[in-house]
Amino acid sequence: MWYLCVFFHRLLDYRKPEVESLAYLFGVNDALEWKLPKHHHPDSPFHFVNLPSEDIARSIANRIWITNAYWFAKADNNLPPWRPGLKEVFDAIICDPPYGVRASGRKLLKGVLDPYTVPDDKRVGHIPSTAPYCLSECVHDLLDLAGRILVMGGRLVYFYPVLREDSTRNPFPEHLCFKLVASSEQILSSRYSRVLLTMVKIGLYTEEIAETARRNHLEFRENHLKWLED
Known part of the structure; x- marks a missing residue:
């Protein structure tokens, strides 16, 4: 048949x-x-x-998987395109954030007007303005997004760089909405490794949790900048 x-x-x-x-x-x-x-x-x-x-x-x-259609939304997580109030719609997020080790990340800058629209006569060949996007800020935005839009029990999987001889008790990012359930190390050099982290969402996202995460991010950012300087 x-x-x-x-x-x-x-x-x-x-x-x-x-x-x-x-x-x-x-x-x-x-x-x-x-x-x-x-x-x-x-x-x-x-x-x-x-x-x-x-x-x-x-x-x-x-x-079968290959006969299925896939659609892509290209956007900057620092300026997320999702509508306000969007929560708990995805089962998993799998990503590879820019580390800032081999190549630094970049983020889009906000326009002069809000919302800013590129005029028609400037759209051809338009290159948007960008700024440095450090790893700590990128991971904070990722965890914040995942806390909002993952369902309870949903998984966040991403690579994270570490110093192989780092004596820090817990070198990985933390968030009150997530529990770390797995980590797999891949050695990149004599000094650096990257670890595939798997986190499960265990708590509801609230504004109080978001504020706590923001404060933790500021402390984490200071430690990360010191790590880059070393």
């Missing part, structure tokens, strides 16, 4: 293998066949796949 398979992923090398591996999982890889719709280019997102039964097709479709 032939089924139409729509691939939103643009790389052909990654399209078929996942379907074929799932077909192998269900023991029907020998029966699997591919063909293109008439007059379609080989790089077309549309393919026909022949599978033995509707149950097999449904089982594969329920487990």
Whole structure:
């Protein structure tokens, strides 16, 4: 039985293998066949796949990832685009913040007017103004965002740099909304490592918690700047 398979992923090398591996999982890889719709280019997102039964097709479709569509919102977390009051909508955040070790982070500056709109005659080739975005500020914004928009039990996963010989009892960022449940170190050099931190949201976000986090951030920022100077 032939089924139409729509691939939103643009790389052909990654399209078929996942379907074929799932077909192998269900023991029907020998029966699997591919063909293109008439007059379609080989790089077309549309393919026909022949599978033995509707149950097999449904089982594969329920487990496949590459045929799913993904959408991206490009924004600066220092000037978040989310509407005010948005809370507890995401199950997880996975990210790799700029460390400031090999390359420093940058953040967008606010416009002269609020809200600021770039005039039409200046949009082509417009380069927005930016400023340095230190790691401590970046992580504070990340934890604040995660505290707001993650559901209870949601996970925040991110890389964080550390000095390998740091004697600090707890060198990782802390937040009252989160509990650290896992850390995995990757050695970068004789001096630096980065640690993959996994945090679980255990508390509701409140303005009181946000203020406490802000004060902790100021203390953490002083320690981080001293670390960079050393």
